[in-house]
Amino acid sequence: MPTLFFMPWTAMNGPGHIGPISLVPYTRGSAPGTLGKTSQVSLDAIIGNYADRAFVNDGDSTVPVKRAVILRWRGDDERETILTDDEVQERLQQTQLLVFAAISKRRYGWFLDYCNSDGLLVTAQHYREDNPASTAIRTRRRDGGGINYMTGTRGRPVFLRPLHVSDRYCFDLDGELALALLNVPAGPLQSRIKDAVTMFIRANTDANEVPESAEIVFMRAALETLVNATHQTADLKQKLMALMAPHLGPAEWHDVHIAPEKWRERWKKYKPTRPFEAWIDDFCHWRNEGAHGTGGQQHEPGVWSLSNHLMFTSWFTSRIVKCLLAAEGLYTLTEEDKDELRNSELFFTYDILAQDDSKQLYWHAVLGHVQTLQLANYLREATKDWPEATEEEEED
Structure with a gap:
């Protein structure tokens, strides 16, 4: 069966292209119209x-x-491009790189961004043209798995937008x-990035x-x-x-x-x-603390809160990947x-989730x-070729 890849919980204001992947805005009843040989009605x-x-x-209505x-991928026709399960999984891995690049650009403290x-979420939906609303969902079990079939004949949606997902x-x-992520050649670096992105995404569901x-x-x-470190803190820090x-x-x-002394005193054992x-x-x-708990011991608290670390690390991980x-x-x-x-260490002098006056x-x-x-750098670059002012112009 053909496969449609789509993101049901987000939208775009216009089409986009990233490497071999095209991003096509969908609007119910009108756009994109016929896609390859798949009609708007089927979409x-x-x-x-x-x-x-x-x-x-009716509070239960949807x-x-x-x-x-x-x-879509270059050369695709949803009705005629038949993919193996491995090919579907490879494409879904590529979309995770796009998700990572989107989360890296999100803005904290703002509603719309x-x-x-x-x-x-990116879903890969196999479908039949004679009944495109029908679907089958594979689920996992520790002893195997299962498949849930939905005929699509009820004419009612199956999946509801989660409350923590913005519309x-x-x-x-x-x-x-x-x-850059899509173009990383196959090898150990690509494998590490893909694995790291998978874990990053699981840490950023909300x-x-x-x-x-x-x-x-x-x-x-x-x-x-990402940095090919062991579970030892010293190795992670060194790398x-x-x-x-x-x-x-x-x-x-x-x-x-x-105060800097708070950081130095808390971690004086390691002489930062x-x-x-x-x-x-x-x-x-x-x-x-998250992996092992206190084990009955009372550990001195960290300088930052757990929430501070999660926000900063979610932002900073993409900068690590860029480096x-x-x-x-x-x-x-x-x-x-x-x-x-250059200025990332300035974050550590603030309780970043606290509010000012x-x-x-x-x-x-x-x-x-x-x-x-950045503005100062831009102005300096933009004016570097301007002629110097004469004494009369300076007096004016």
């Missing part, structure tokens, strides 16, 4: 299995999603990062049933996998520092919201020479990347500083 039937809450007098994103991995977000991603203690374990495993130190700039202990090292120790502390790709000649760091990396997250204090530097 509506397939994607109509996914629904939003209608919020009318309405099929109005917008979605269809993914925030997403999570559950909201970026306002429009799909956006870091295109250069996504393209689903209530996934506790933060599990998310931090996934994030630690993702970082270990992360070797990769990141050239991009962080001179070591500087900022004293703004959290810069904030980034102390952050790694603090991060690994929370991972150990990893740049070291292999597969990505060129932009000036924006460089500014973010204007009710803004302290997270934005750091990003505001970075953006100011």
Whole structure:
């Protein structure tokens, strides 16, 4: 049977292309019209299995999603391109790289520009043209698996948008990062990145049933996998520092919201020479708490909260990936990347999830500083060839 790949819980304002993948906006009843040899009616039937809450007098009522994103590969015709299970899985792995590049661009503290991995779900739906709404869902068991068949004849949606998934977000991603990830040649680096991205995505669902203690374990495993480190904190620190130190700039202990002494004192056992090292120790502390618990011992708390670590690491992981790709000649760091990396240790002087007097997250204090530097760099670059002012012009 043919296969349709789509993202039912997000939308796009216009078409896009990333390497071999085309992103096609879908609107129920009107767009994209006929896709290859698949009609709009068939697309509506397939994607109509996914629904939003209608919020009318009947609180249990649902309405099929109005917008979605269809993914196609070069040369595809949904009705005639028949894929093996392995080919479907390979494509789904590629889409996970796009999801990673989208999460890397999300904005914290803003309503419309925030997403999570559950909201970026990519589904691969086999279908029949004579009954495109019918579907079969494979489920796992520890002793095997099962298949649930739905005929599609009820004319009602099967899957409901989760409450933690926004219906306002429009799909956006870091295109250069996504393209670089898709172009990583087969080999150990590609395998490590794919495995790390899988764990990263599991750590960024925002689903209530996934506790933060599990998310931090996934994030630690993702970082270990990226830099090919063991489970030992010292090895992770050594390999992360070797990769990141050239991009962080001179070591500087900022004293703004959290005093440097708090970091130094908490992790004096390991004698951190810069904030980034102390952050790694603090991060690994929370991972150990999540994986092992206290074991009856009362451990001294970390400097940052678990929530702070999850937010920062979710943002910073893509910057680590960029440095990893740049070291292999597969990505060129932009000036924006460089500014973010050089100033990333400024985050550690704030409780980034706390609010200032204007009710803004302290997270934005750091990003505001970075953006100011970026603007200064832009103005300096834009005016470098301007003629110098004469004495008369200066007097005027």
